[in-house]
Amino acid sequence: MGRDQELEELDKLLQENNQVLTERSRSVAIAAILGMGGLGKTELALQYAMTQRENYKGGLCWLQAKVEDFGVQVVRFARTQLDLKPPEEFDLPAQVQYCWRYWREGNVLLVVDDVTDYQQIRPYLQGASSRFKVLMTTRKKLGAAIKQLPLDVLQPDAALELLRSLLAETPGRIERELDVAKQLCEWLGYLPLGLELVGRYLARKPDLSLSKMMGRLKEKRLEQPATVNPEADMTAQRGIKAAFELSWQELAEDDKLLGCVLSLFATAPIPWNLVEQCLTDKDEDELEEIRDDKLLNLHLLQRKGEGIYQLHPLLREFFQSKFTGLEQVEEFRRSFCQVMVAVAKQIPQTPTLEKINAVSLAIPHIAEVANHLIQYISDEDFIKPFIGLGDFYQGQGLYTQAEPWNQQCLSTVQNRLGDNHPDVATSLNNLAYLYYSQGKYDQAEPLYLQALELRQRLLGDNHPHVATSLNNLAYLYYSQGKYDQAEPLYLQALELSKRLLGDNHPHVAISLNSLANLYYSQGKYGQAEPLYLQALELDKRLLGDNHPHVAISLNNLAYLYNSQGKYGQAEPLYLQALELSKRLLGDNHPHVAISLNNLALLYNSQGKYDQAEPLYLQALELSKRLLGDNHPHVATSLNNLALLYNSQGRYDQAEPLYLQALELSKRLLGDNHPHVATSLNNLAYLYNSQGKYDQAEPLYLQALELRQRLLGDNHPHVAQSLNNLAGLYKSQGKYDQAEPLLLQALELSKRLLGDNHPDVAQSLNNLAGLYKSQGKYDQAEPLLLQALELSKRLLGDNHPDVATSFNNLAYLYYSQGKYNQTEPLLLQALDILERSLGANHPNTVTLRENLAILRDHL
Numbered sequence: 001m002g003r004d005q006e007l008e009e010l011d012k013l014l015q016e017n018n019q020v021l022t023e024r025s026r027s028v029a030i031a032a033i034l035g036m037g038g039l040g041k042t043e044l045a046l047q048y049a050m051t052q053r054e055n056y057k058g059g060l061c062w063l064q065a066k067v068e069d070f071g072v073q074v075v076r077f078a079r080t081q082l083d084l085k086p087p088e089e090f091d092l093p094a095q096v097q098y099c100w101r102y103w104r105e106g107n108v109l110l111v112v113d114d115v116t117d118y119q120q121i122r123p124y125l126q127g128a129s130s131r132f133k134v135l136m137t138t139r140k141k142l143g144a145a146i147k148q149l150p151l152d153v154l155q156p157d158a159a160l161e162l163l164r165s166l167l168a169e170t171p172g173r174i175e176r177e178l179d180v181a182k183q184l185c186e187w188l189g190y191l192p193l194g195l196e197l198v199g200r201y202l203a204r205k206p207d208l209s210l211s212k213m214m215g216r217l218k219e220k221r222l223e224q225p226a227t228v229n230p231e232a233d234m235t236a237q238r239g240i241k242a243a244f245e246l247s248w249q250e251l252a253e254d255d256k257l258l259g260c261v262l263s264l265f266a267t268a269p270i271p272w273n274l275v276e277q278c279l280t281d282k283d284e285d286e287l288e289e290i291r292d293d294k295l296l297n298l299h300l301l302q303r304k305g306e307g308i309y310q311l312h313p314l315l316r317e318f319f320q321s322k323f324t325g326l327e328q329v330e331e332f333r334r335s336f337c338q339v340m341v342a343v344a345k346q347i348p349q350t351p352t353l354e355k356i357n358a359v360s361l362a363i364p365h366i367a368e369v370a371n372h373l374i375q376y377i378s379d380e381d382f383i384k385p386f387i388g389l390g391d392f393y394q395g396q397g398l399y400t401q402a403e404p405w406n407q408q409c410l411s412t413v414q415n416r417l418g419d420n421h422p423d424v425a426t427s428l429n430n431l432a433y434l435y436y437s438q439g440k441y442d443q444a445e446p447l448y449l450q451a452l453e454l455r456q457r458l459l460g461d462n463h464p465h466v467a468t469s470l471n472n473l474a475y476l477y478y479s480q481g482k483y484d485q486a487e488p489l490y491l492q493a494l495e496l497s498k499r500l501l502g503d504n505h506p507h508v509a510i511s512l513n514s515l516a517n518l519y520y521s522q523g524k525y526g527q528a529e530p531l532y533l534q535a536l537e538l539d540k541r542l543l544g545d546n547h548p549h550v551a552i553s554l555n556n557l558a559y560l561y562n563s564q565g566k567y568g569q570a571e572p573l574y575l576q577a578l579e580l581s582k583r584l585l586g587d588n589h590p591h592v593a594i595s596l597n598n599l600a601l602l603y604n605s606q607g608k609y610d611q612a613e614p615l616y617l618q619a620l621e622l623s624k625r626l627l628g629d630n631h632p633h634v635a636t637s638l639n640n641l642a643l644l645y646n647s648q649g650r651y652d653q654a655e656p657l658y659l660q661a662l663e664l665s666k667r668l669l670g671d672n673h674p675h676v677a678t679s680l681n682n683l684a685y686l687y688n689s690q691g692k693y694d695q696a697e698p699l700y701l702q703a704l705e706l707r708q709r710l711l712g713d714n715h716p717h718v719a720q721s722l723n724n725l726a727g728l729y730k731s732q733g734k735y736d737q738a739e740p741l742l743l744q745a746l747e748l749s750k751r752l753l754g755d756n757h758p759d760v761a762q763s764l765n766n767l768a769g770l771y772k773s774q775g776k777y778d779q780a781e782p783l784l785l786q787a788l789e790l791s792k793r794l795l796g797d798n799h800p801d802v803a804t805s806f807n808n809l810a811y812l813y814y815s816q817g818k819y820n821q822t823e824p825l826l827l828q829a830l831d832i833l834e835r836s837l838g839a840n841h842p843n844t845v846t847l848r849e850n851l852a853i854l855r856d857h858l
Contacts, residue, residue: 001165002158003044006149010048013147014109014133028128032115032136035151036299036312037243038193041137043235044151045111048135057106058131065115065136071096071124078103097127112136116250118146139247141297153190153312160185162192166199170206177210184214189267189313193236193243194227200234201226221317244318247298255294258287260326262301262311263319264336264373268364272307277339278332308361330376337376340369344388350395350548350591352584363392370405374412383413383423390430397590397626399438406431422465425454429469436472437590439631439668441480448473464507467496471511478518479632481673481710490515509538509549513556520560521674523715523752532557548591551580555595562602563716565758565794574599590633593622597637604644605758607799607836616641632675635664639679646686647800649842658683674717677706681721688728700725716759719748723759723766730770742767758801761790765808772812784809800843803832807847819858826851 013031033041049060059081063073071092078084078099086095108131112121115138125134142148154162160181164174174181188194202213217224228239236243251259261278262270272291276284291309295301302310311319323329343362348355369377370385377385386409393402410427417423432447452469459465474489494511501507516531536553543549558573578595585591600615620637627633642657662679669675684699704721711717726741746763753759768783788805795801810825830851833844 001162002154003040003047006044006151007048007051010044010135010149011052013149014135027130028125028132028134029130030125030134030136030146032138032142032146032148033151034138034141034148034299036315037139037238037247038191038236038240038314039151039153040192040235041139041151042113043192045113045135045137046235049109049111052109055107056109056133058104058108059106060109060111062111062113065112065121070112070121074099074124093123096124100128100132103132106131108132110134114138115142116140118142139299154192154195156182156185156190159188159190159195162195163199166196166203169203173202173206173210180210180214184210184217187214187217187313191240191312191314194240194314196234196236197228197230197239198226200231222314222321240314241318241321244300244315247300248318248322250298251294251300254286255290256322257326258290259295259300259319260323260329261332261336262295262309263316263323264333264368265311265316266364266368267311267313267316269304269308269310269361270365271361272309274339274343274362274365275309277342278336280335333373334376337369337373340366341377341381341384344384347388347391348395349391350585351392352548353586354584356392356396356586359392363389370408370412379417382416383409383427386412387426387430390434394434394437396585397588399434399627402434406434420454420458422455422458425451425458425465425469428454429472432476433472436476436479438627439633441476441669444476445473448476462496462500464497464500467493467500467507467511470496471514474518475514478514478521480669481675483518483522483711486518487515490518504538504542506539506542506549509535509542509553512538513553516560517556520556520563522711523717525560525564525753528560529557532560546580546584548581548584551577551584551591551595554580555598558602559598562598562605564753565605565756567602567606567795570602571599574602588622588626590623590626593619593626593633593637596622597640600644601640604640604647606795607647607801609644609648609837612644613641616644630664630668632665632668635661635668635675635679638664639682642686643682646682646689648837649689651686651690654686655683658686672706672710674707674710677703677710677717677721680706681717681724684728685724688724688731691731693728693732696728697725700728714748714752716749716752719745719752719759719763722748723763726770727766730766730773733773735770735774738770739767742770756790756794758791758794761787761794761801761805764790765805768812769808772808772815775815777812777816780812781809784812798832798836800833800836803829803836803843803847806832814854819854822854823851823858826854 010031010033014029033044035041049062053060061074061077061081063070063077067073069092075086075092075095078086082104084099084102086098090098110132112134115121115136118136136142136146153159160174163181163185167173184198185195188198198213198217202208202210213226217226222241228241230236230239248256258279262275264278265274276287279287291301296303300315302312304310340362343359344366346355347359351359366385366389370389374382374385386405389405390402390409393399393405406427410424410431413421413423413427428447428451432444432451435441435444435447448469452466452473455463455466455469470489471493474486474493477483477486477489490511494508494515497505497507497511512531512535516528516535519525519528519531532553536550536557539547539549539553554573554577558570558577561567561570561573574595578592578599581589581591581595596615597619600612600619603609603612603615616637620634620641623631623633623637638657639661642654642661645651645654645657658679662676662683665673665675665679680699681703684696684703687693687696687699700721704718704725707715707717707721722741722745726738726745729735729738729741742763746760746767749757749759749763764783764787768780768787771777771780771783784805788802788809791799791802791805806825806829810822810829813819813821813825826847830844830847833841833847837844
């Protein structure tokens with residue numbers, strides 16, 4: 001079953017292949033089926049003979065290479081089956097040649113099963129004509145002159161189908177335990193012999209569940225009766241272990257030793273350099289000779305690529321069963337573990353693609369140590385395999401795969417070293433960081449607190465690990481919007497790192513970046529910028545230009561410049577950060593999603609909506625795929641994409657995204673978080689844009705109260721909320737309520753952001769609009785002119801905000817009856833909107849309609 005392609009290839013080999021045995025002899029077709037024991041080589045030869053029998057009118061001759069001399073078998077077959085009588089006085093080779101000459105007419109198929117030495121057969125084939133086709137089965141490579149069909153295990157679907165066919169008398173048995181059936185096939189390595197033995201065993205025991213069968217196999221391995229005793233009507237006459245034993249007997253002691261050492265590795269591709277590191281006392285050339293001439297030649301090992309090899313799962317079981325009988329078994333296990341620990345130590349917290357590619361093949365073997373051989377690791381290195389595995393997956397954003405390793409690290413370390421050990425603190429810290437990365441802040445906090453308390457108690461207050469714990473806990477509080485709790489911890493961590501490690505250390509750069517993030521979030525841009533610059537300079541000098549930390553520093557500094565309206569300075573930094581993250585970490589990484597989102601935010605701020613949207617969509621898809629649907633970063637992506645749609649007037653697309661972002665932020669971060677305030681503010685802005693003032697006002701008020709309570713009165717976000725609420729009141733004609741809010745917002749923006757910032761231009765515009773509505777034209781005009789000049793200087797001539805300034809100034813002049821000054825301003829505004837937002841944007845349509853009304857009036 002599952003060998004149709006192999007049957008076709010075999011027939012093709014025999015029909016096309018003519019092997020010249022000597023210069024004067026006629027040619028004969030010779031092909032060999034080769035592979036490890038249990039692959040079904042004999043069964044394939046038998047199936048070929050049965051399916052092609054009509055094409056061999058001269059007969060089918062089946063011979064056993066290991067039972068008796070090939071020539072003797074040929075002569076006996078000719079005497080008994082063909083009634084030939086080779087002369088007795090001829091020697092055996094001559095009798096064989098006589099048989100070839102007088103054999104029945106037609107093509108002949110000679111099957112020689114289980115060949116171990118082709119040279120014992122070859123002399124007898126001289127003189128056979130081209131109508132003879134020789135098909136051999138062998139566990140050995142017979143040399144390049146023989147056309148060979150390497151046989152591999154079955155494909156998973158074919159293996160499952162074989163198992164199903166063997167259990168045909170109990171229909172539905174496979175379907176009831178389909179997942180277990182697939183696991184069973186995998187455990188047997190899709191080896192036909194193993195599948196047939198176990199399938200027949202299960203067929204004899206209709207009440208035995210597949211789950212229980214799986215448990216028995218795992219418990220007794222190759223000693224389980226199902227793998228030992230073939231039934232009488234099977235083609236194979238040996239169990240799995242007995243089939244492998246034939247090859248084992250052909251190995252010398254050093255050959256057996258290498259096979260056993262290979263069985264220490266996981267059932268996965270094995271880099272050969274790791275094998276050499278486990279056997280440093282063995283000569284490299286000698287190891288290669290054993291590998292190539294013995295293990296590979298006997299198909300006890302498979303070559304998977306350049307320098308990459310692998311054992312079949314059942315051969316691995318077989319070699320492991322032999323390992324206990326060899327001397328120095330404990331020494332080899334320790335050596336194997338030391339090699340894997342050394343690789344684990346090379347895995348950084350954020351591995352680059354280069355490092356991932358370098359260690360990825362070792363990962364399953366490190367896992368083998370962590371799961372089954374951890375007792376051979378010293379206390380000093382005990383947690384290294386777990387940390388390496390956790391960092392390998394977590395550093396790629398594969399949090400689900402990292403979590404069990406971090407959890408296992410903590411429980412295993414506690415069991416071995418007790419609760420009061422620095423490695424326990426490290427394990428707590430790492431698990432907490434994983435939960436933090438997943439947005440599981442409530443699960444992270446108690447672990448961070450335990451790690452900090454344990455480190456302070458065991459290591460004292462003056463230790464780099466304590467600084468790390470302080471910084472991590474502060475970062476958690478920062479992410480939760482608990483800025484007052486975060487700042488003193490950040491300051492302690494920075495002071496401690498500098499004092500213990502010196503000013504020039506990567507940990508100091510991390511602390512600088514973290515503290516700068518806090519100041520940025522508090523609107524303290526003047527305090528944040530020098531810290532960001534120090535962190536970037538330090539990262540570049542210590543880590544080089546090509547490091548993930550450099551990408552983070554570039555991204556952070558760009559985000560600050562973007563918030564300050566310094567778009568020309570922000571864009572090249574964002575582009576560098578994105579390119580660096582992609583090159584070092586690959587396209588599928590959370591850091592790449594953050595970079596895409598931030599660059600899109602910049603383009604959105606510049607009114608480059610066509611450039612922003614695809615980046616937002618990529619960031620959202622990537623965040624969902626890597627982090628799952630329930631993560632703060634997903635909420636941020638939803639919110640930002642909605643903001644874009646809102647800016648484009650695509651309100652129906654924006655609203656559901658805003659609502660999702662708000663619900664997600666509340667559920668993950670709680671009701672009292674700056675991100676929740678942002679979501680409330682943005683949703684209110686949408687409703688305000690749609691004229692749904694009753695829905696907008698309570699949301700604006702909640703956002704303002706939340707921001708003032710969480711961020712304090714002196715924060716850019718508070719100024720934004722004041723501005724937005726005032727705009728709502730103005731739209732409702734509540735001028736007395738709007739004016740003091742607009743004045744506060746303008747004063748706050750100037751004080752916090754400086755006079756040259758887009759938010760200041762917006763505040764000027766909004767205040768001027770209020771004055772215009774009140775008929776205070778003399779007060780409105782200078783503010784509108786300032787706003788226009790500021791917007792053009794900061795945002796460029798082709799930005800929707802510049803169009804807004806032109807439009808507002810035009811309507812001021814219109815209200816004053818200055819019609820000749822109105823039309824050119826409206827035309828400029830319309831041109832900008834058509835180019836930046838498109839002709840069908842609500843703002844563009846409205847402006848075009850207003851321009852038509854103006855012209856009619858004129």
